Amino acid sequence: MISxxxxxxxxxxxxxxxxxxxxxxxxxxxxxxxxxxxxxxxxSLFSKMLGLEGEERALHQHLFDWxxxxxxxxxxxxxxxxxxxxxxxxxxxxxxxxxxxxxxxxEHDENRRKFFAYLNLFVAAMLLLVLxxxxxxxxxxxxxxxxxxxxxxxxxxxxxxxxxxxxxxxxVNRVGDxxxxxxxxxxxxxxxxxxxxxxxxxxxxxxxxTVTWIGLALLLAACGKSAQFPLQSWLLDAMEGPTPVxxxxxxxxxxxxGVYLIVRAHAIFDLSETARTxxxxxxxxxxxxxxxxxxxxxxxxxxxxxxxxSQIGYMILAAxxxxxxxxxxxxxxxxxxxxxxGLFLGAGSVMHxxxxxxxxxxxxxxxxxxxxxxxxxxxxxxAIIGIPPFAGFWSKDEIIHAAFGQSxxxxxxxxxxxGVTAFYMTRMMTMTFFGxxxxxxxxxxxxxxxxxxxxxxxxxxxxxxxxxLMLFVGDIEHWLEPVVGFAKPEHHVSNTTLxxxxxxxxxxxxxxxxxxxxxxxxxxxxxxEVSLLTRAARADAYGDALNEAxxxxxxxxxxxxxxFFDAKGIDGVVNGxxxxxxxxxxxxxxxxxxxxxxxxxxxxxxxxxxxxxxYLVRL
Amino acid sequence: MNAANYLVLAGILFTIxxxxxxxxxxxxxxxxxxxxxxxxxxxxxxAAARINATLDGQVAAFFVMVVxxxxxxxxxxxxxxxxxxxxxxxxxxxxxxxY
Numbered sequence: 001m002i003s004x005x006x007x008x009x010x011x012x013x014x015x016x017x018x019x020x021x022x023x024x025x026x027x028x029x030x031x032x033x034x035x036x037x038x039x040x041x042x043x044s045l046f047s048k049m050l051g052l053e054g055e056e057r058a059l060h061q062h063l064f065d066w067x068x069x070x071x072x073x074x075x076x077x078x079x080x081x082x083x084x085x086x087x088x089x090x091x092x093x094x095x096x097x098x099x100x101x102x103x104x105x106x107e108h109d110e111n112r113r114k115f116f117a118y119l120n121l122f123v124a125a126m127l128l129l130v131l132x133x134x135x136x137x138x139x140x141x142x143x144x145x146x147x148x149x150x151x152x153x154x155x156x157x158x159x160x161x162x163x164x165x166x167x168x169x170x171x172v173n174r175v176g177d178x179x180x181x182x183x184x185x186x187x188x189x190x191x192x193x194x195x196x197x198x199x200x201x202x203x204x205x206x207x208x209x210t211v212t213w214i215g216l217a218l219l220l221a222a223c224g225k226s227a228q229f230p231l232q233s234w235l236l237d238a239m240e241g242p243t244p245v246x247x248x249x250x251x252x253x254x255x256x257x258g259v260y261l262i263v264r265a266h267a268i269f270d271l272s273e274t275a276r277t278x279x280x281x282x283x284x285x286x287x288x289x290x291x292x293x294x295x296x297x298x299x300x301x302x303x304x305x306x307x308x309x310s311q312i313g314y315m316i317l318a319a320x321x322x323x324x325x326x327x328x329x330x331x332x333x334x335x336x337x338x339x340x341x342g343l344f345l346g347a348g349s350v351m352h353x354x355x356x357x358x359x360x361x362x363x364x365x366x367x368x369x370x371x372x373x374x375x376x377x378x379x380x381x382x383a384i385i386g387i388p389p390f391a392g393f394w395s396k397d398e399i400i401h402a403a404f405g406q407s408x409x410x411x412x413x414x415x416x417x418x419g420v421t422a423f424y425m426t427r428m429m430t431m432t433f434f435g436x437x438x439x440x441x442x443x444x445x446x447x448x449x450x451x452x453x454x455x456x457x458x459x460x461x462x463x464x465x466x467x468x469l470m471l472f473v474g475d476i477e478h479w480l481e482p483v484v485g486f487a488k489p490e491h492h493v494s495n496t497t498l499x500x501x502x503x504x505x506x507x508x509x510x511x512x513x514x515x516x517x518x519x520x521x522x523x524x525x526x527x528x529e530v531s532l533l534t535r536a537a538r539a540d541a542y543g544d545a546l547n548e549a550x551x552x553x554x555x556x557x558x559x560x561x562x563x564f565f566d567a568k569g570i571d572g573v574v575n576g577x578x579x580x581x582x583x584x585x586x587x588x589x590x591x592x593x594x595x596x597x598x599x600x601x602x603x604x605x606x607x608x609x610x611x612x613x614x615y616l617v618r619l
Numbered sequence: 620m621n622a623a624n625y626l627v628l629a630g631i632l633f634t635i636x637x638x639x640x641x642x643x644x645x646x647x648x649x650x651x652x653x654x655x656x657x658x659x660x661x662x663x664x665x666a667a668a669r670i671n672a673t674l675d676g677q678v679a680a681f682f683v684m685v686v687x688x689x690x691x692x693x694x695x696x697x698x699x700x701x702x703x704x705x706x707x708x709x710x711x712x713x714x715x716x717x718y
Contacts, residue, residue: 594717596649596710600640 001045002061002078002131005088008038010124016117024113028106031116032099035123039092046085055482057082060133067136074194079133083483086330086476087130087260090337094252095123097455101345102244104452105352109242115155119248122148126253130260134195135184138264142180142225142257146173149254153241165240172234176224180261183217186210200267208272215268215275218261219282226258226312229286233543235309236293239301243348246301250308251341259312259333262319263326266484269319276320280406283317284413286310289541291420295427296537298526299358300347303428304340307384310417311336317414318399325402326484327477332395334470338462339383339391345456346377350432352452353445360431361524362440367433369445372453374433376460381429383463385422385506388499391467400502401495415505422509430518438524625666632659646698646708653694657687 012034016027023030049057058081066076080088099119106112125144132138154166187194190210191202203211222228227235235255239246249255262269262279269276290309297303311332318329351358353370367374383390386397396418404411439445447453470476477486536542591598632655639652661680668676702708 592717594714596713597641600637604637604641 001041002059002080003063004041005038005045005092006078006124006127006131008034008041009120009127013117013120013124016113016120021113027113028099028103028116031120032096032103034120035092035096035099038123038127039089039096042085042088042092045080046089049080049082049085057482071192072188074134074136076137077133078131079196080131081483082479083260083263083330084130086334086480087256088127090256090334091123091126091130091252094337094341094459095119095126095248097458098244098248098252098341098345101247101348101452101455102242104449105244105348106242111155115152115242118148118151118155119244122152122248122253126257129257133197135180135187135199135265136194138261139180139184142221143177145225145254145257146170146177149173149238149245149249152245152248153238155241155245159240161237162240165234165237169234169238172231173224176221176231176258179217179220179224183214183221186214186217190214196264196267199265203267203271211268212272212274215265215272216278218265218268219275219279222258222261222279222316223282224258225261226255226316227286227309228258228282228313228316229289230543232286232289232309233540233547236302236305236540239299239305243301243344243351246305247341247344247348250305250344251337255308255312256315256333256337259315259319259329262316263329263484266323266326270322270485276322279320280317280410281320283313283315283320284410285313287313287317287417288413288420289313291417291424293537293540294424295420296534297424298360300350300360300363300428300432301344301358303360303424304343304347307343307421307424308340310421311340311384314396314399314414314417317410318402321402321406323485323487324405325399327480327486328395328398328402330480330484331467331470331476332392332399334476335383335391335395335463335467338459338466339380342376342380342456342459342463343384345452345459346373346380349373349448349452349456350377352448354439355443357440357443360428361522361526362438362443363432364435364439364522365433365437366445370447372447372456376453376456377433378429379460380463381425383467385425385510386418386502387506388503389464389468391463391465394467394471397495397499397502401498404498415502418502419505419509422506423513426510426513427517430514431522434518435522438522622666622669625669626663629659629663629666632656632662644709644711646701646710646713649710650691650694650698654687654691657683 009031012031016023016031019027045059049059058079060077060079062075062077064076065073067074099116102115102119106115109115122145125141125148127141129138129141129145132141150166150170153169154163156162157166184194187199190206191199193199193202220231223231238249241249269279287310290306290311290313292306294303294306294310297306315329315333315336318325318332350363350366350370350373353366353373354363357363379390383392386393388394396414400411400414400418403414480486530538539545591602636652636654636656636659639655640649643649643652661683664676664680664683666676668674668680698708701713705712
């Protein structure tokens, strides 16, 4: 039953990729069907779990022994517990909505079938990642996600920028993957096991130092996949992919994998204070950096990408807080999955109506022309900035609260992040839907077709009610408690004082943005006379420049000198030796003259020499 | 008469023969010079046998004669064949067997 979750979308991808053009006509329906049936399997498993008691809810399925070498045994087994099912429902649910949306969005693309095959593959890989019962199998899903994201980001590979963006995502992700492979190897060496259970059990007896190193290696892996500082640079470029891909990467799959990994490996992080602190620091840096980058982007998708970085930063930070935070990291991940998918699909819908223009300076006053998009995007906007009772408020408030319980500095970082989030989202909202129209000539904005708007409406419902339902009806804290543990945060600052403060900060950020972009006309061309801070934000906080200066250039120099050494040094010795022997034999060959008297002279000389030596020896 | 003088004579004959092999171009003359070297060796063997009062050298001389006879057969046949094909007995012209 559990394997069907992965099997269905995988079968869809296989049929579409192997079937070729024959499946062009109905391929997208098959992909939607596979994804949707995977969702229904997930729902039925979920209802089955609801019928069981807290501790017994985890379901197992052992498929076969994958690697069995001596005492080292890795099963190909799936493990569905309360944490996994939350991801399964998010991935398949939001994934299916994005599939449906893509039918409309990719309607005129000649490679639509291939696109849907990759989407299915993406979903299947992500499901394998969250359903594996050991780190090695998780790694398989992890790499599958990396592959699928590469294929989808560079889907329009005829555009050089898209091809480069895909490659960049792949390469940066490899850096993180090195961390995961090191962690798995360390686990194998120290614990002798790579299953979640085995590691959790052995970690308590293991050396503190080793556990910390494993934790840091896992954090590196999470940084790569979840686009955390300092491996964040791929995420903004990944916007080159089709918009549904951005929605899928940012909401349901890919970037959530890092948060999942850290929460899943909570046994490691519970034991290591150092590793947890590193996670919190990375999360705090990223949440501020992402929000900061988001404030200066004129490209609507890049603005949302900065926002994703920032929101994932919140989740990573929460995951680093330990048992007080794991639950809220997942909670925020789920609510974020809904409203961010909605926002991206909304952005796609706007782009669709504006001839694929992504520059917000060319938008404006769209609220009258795209009513459904306006309302759904607006609800997602209210959810992300954290206005009660929308979804984002509940999860973000809990994280801010838990962060203040940890330390005031971290708490302030999350609070400032909330304010900046409100600023850039309000900016996006007003530049797109309010103000005067700044459209290019010949653009006639129109609402998208139903196949695109219906997924947006469903996600808007999630943005409105998702948080309430999960917190009060689903009781997510106690739902996840058997898996990740849960502790009430220590109350330095009580929630009743914190909520008004947070709301005040959010409203301040939003009203500043409204004052700046809603009350005044927005210039159609981005002003160039701007402060250094704005310039830095426009250049993604110089992340690419830093990578180029620190890694790329020295790396190129290194490879160049190595190639030089290889060509002149190693090859020189080998070729020189061969050439020397060749030249020598060419010369000795000349002694073979063909004249009998020469040979006779050599013989005579040789005989005389031997005679002379014999004469000497006898002396 | 001192037997050692025969050894000196053998050395002189051998040198003349070797000189002939090296400097002459006519295959027949070269061949004759080779024969002279062989016979100089024979003479040395026999003289040495006389000096040492053993039969070893004489036996060796017989071997050399047999080998020389066989060599004459093969060698002359080659020279005659080369002469027939090239109308020349100069060994410098038969220099194809080289690099």
